[in-house]
Amino acid sequence: MEFDYVIVGGGSAGSVLAARLSEDPSVTVCLLEAGGDGKNILIRAPLGLIATLPGRPKINNWAFETVPQPGLGGRRGYQPRGRALGGSSALNAMLYVRGHPSDYDDWAKAGCDGWGWTDVLPLFRRCERNVRGSDDFHGASGPLEVAEQRSPRPISRAFVDAAAEVQIRRNDDFNGPDQEGAGLYQVTQFWRDGKQGERCSAAAAYLHPVMNRHNLKVITRAHATRVVLEGLRARGVTYRKGRAEHHVTARAEVILCGGAFNSPQLLMLSGIGPADHLRARGVEVVRELPGVGQNLQDHLDYIYAAKTRDTDVLGLGPVGACKLIRDIMSWRRDGTGIVASPGAEAGAFLKSDPDLERPDLQLHFVAALVDDHSRKWHLGYGYSCHVCVLRPWSRGQVGLDSPDPMRAPRIDPKYLSDPRDADLMLKGARITREIMNAPALRSYRRKEVYTRDGMDDAELMSHIRARADTIYHPVGTCRMGRDAGAVTDPQLRVHGVQGLRVVDASVMPTLIGGNTNAPTMMIAEKAADMILAQARG
Incomplete structure (x- = not known):
């Protein structure tokens, strides 16, 4: 098979890129996706994430693990990533957050021309069909439906009230003129057309x-194993489907959209990466690029958890079971009820110090007692509040354990390896407790699950190291830039290899101050423009 463009990975970036490139009828596109078609009920129903997220069994989920983390007491972290068309947008909490405008200006200042806030805002607006309509910050005619939550729980509104009681202002739009404050999240959820x-x-x-376009071929259950290189030019991709190995040729470009773990892994399996690391794993070096797999950044997440007598949350009990059956029928009828909930209904962007220019902490308030990525359940009912450091200083890496392409990548985020992250996480935990103890929420609490009032800093920090883990925002392992450590240039072309690009969250030089799904789709929108412009000369 031969196409103009071969895209590896049908996730948040790959889906956008395949659709945009194939808008040109003169261009042929092949999209390879290791998972399924992304249409099953556990994906369509937002509450289905409680089945797909834990990875037990691995439903639409790579369910990776990290190497043991010294900063987390030697524990292995869990790294769920989407394995289906839609990628991690098929199993996330659907929160639509762009980050802070200054994050993108920081990219531009670091040498990534064309990636400043004024450059990317029109792309964000082009992505979305926001229920609020079009204005300076939002779009109303894009493919991505951005909605208000259908049925937020009363306890989620109580979280916003509790934040106000401790002098945290309300914010009805985290993607508007000011990110700081507490409010309900907008979500990537259908709000029209049945x-x-x-x-x-x-x-x-x-x-x-658009999957019926004559110039677009989507192949699912296709696990890419290697980029085929002719000298220092990408010519195609080999992949496994079932027990057979196949090959697809790219006349113009191969584009990797596997995300922060799979894209650097495939580069290294193809001989592109740190030379010593590749040789030690038995991989022939084709192009030495020391930055491949480096610069891994992620949002580490600490969770405050409490039990409640309120049964209008997700929990394990007879009342909740009856309500869930009712809500399943409600969701099937008109899209309302807890089945439509993102789980993380409310949240906040906060400054650990009022003198800061931008928020450095984010909260996610969940109308359920989330423990170990929903892999540990508690009888009864509860709620939880997550806090993460938005721009961590710790840097990790992704590598190979072996040259076997069917093996998982070696993931080492090096959580809390920089002591500044630990100090800021402790501040965030203290602020979270202050909100949880405010009158509007205190009335809901029956008891805390793991912590208690009066813990000193040493006790609380020990508890953070024992329970914190990712909130699913890994980036940076194929970062763009112009320096020797960069993997791609600002046009996302792999340095020193013709006909090869990376288009996903791995190209982010630094982690943005918020959730990463919307920025990943923006990156793909911009990449489509750049690729088609180059093709037209």
Whole structure:
């Protein structure tokens, strides 16, 4: 098979890119995705994430693990990543957050021309069909449906009230003129045309509606094993489907959209990366690029958890079971009820110091007692509040354990390896406790699950190291830039290899101050423009 463009990975970036490139009828596109078609009920129903996120069994989920983390008491972290068309947008909490404008200006200042806030805002607006309509910050005619939550729980509104009681202002739009404050999140969820309440993944928004295009071929259950190189030019991709190995040729470009773990892994399996690391794993070096797999950044997440007598949350008990059955029928009828909930209904962007220019902490308030990525359940009912450091200083890496392409990559985030992250996480935990103890929420609490009032800093920090883990925002392992450590240039072309690009969250030089799904789709929108412009000369 031969196409102009071969895209590896049909996730948040790959779905957008395949749809945008194939808008040109003169261009042929092949998209390879290791998972399924991204259309099953556990994806369409937002609450389905409680089945897909834990990775037990691995439903639409790579369910990776990290190497043991010294900063987390030697524990292995869990890294769920989407394995289906739509990628991680098929199993995330659907929160639509762009980050802070200064994050993108920081990219531009670091040498990534064309990636400043004024450059990317029009792309964000082009992505979305926001229920609020079009204005200076939002778009109303894009493929991605951005909605208000269908049925937020009263306890989530109580979180916003509790934040106000401790002098944290309300914010009805985290993507508006000011990010700081507490409020309810907007979500990537259908709000019209009979799909109200369903998840609007990147695939559902961009790809599924156009899969019948004559110039677009989507191959699912296709696990890419190597980029085929002719000298220092990418010519195609080999992949496994079932027990057979196949090859697809790219006349113009191979584009990797596997994300912060899979894209650097595939580069290294193809001989592109740190030379010593590749040789030690038995991989022939084709192009030495020491930055491949380096610069891993992620949002480490600490969770405050409490039990409640309130049964209007997700929990394990007879009242909750009856309500869930009722809400399943409600969701099927009109897209409302807890089945439509993102789980993390409310949140906040906070400054650990009022003199800061931008928030450095983010909270996610969940109308359920989340423990160990929903892999540990508690009888009864509860709620939880997550806090993460938005721009961590710790840097990790992704590598190979072996040259076997079917093995998982070696993931080492090096959480809390920089002591500044630990100090800021402790401040965030203290602020979270202050909100949880405010009157509006204190009335909901029956008891805390793991912590208690009066813990000193040493006790609380020990508890953080024992329980903190990712909130699913790994980036940076194929970062763009112009320096010797960069993997791609600002046009996302791999340095020193013709016909090869990386388009996903791995190209981010630094982690943005917020959730990473919307920025990943923006990156793909911009990449499509750059690729088509180059093709037209």
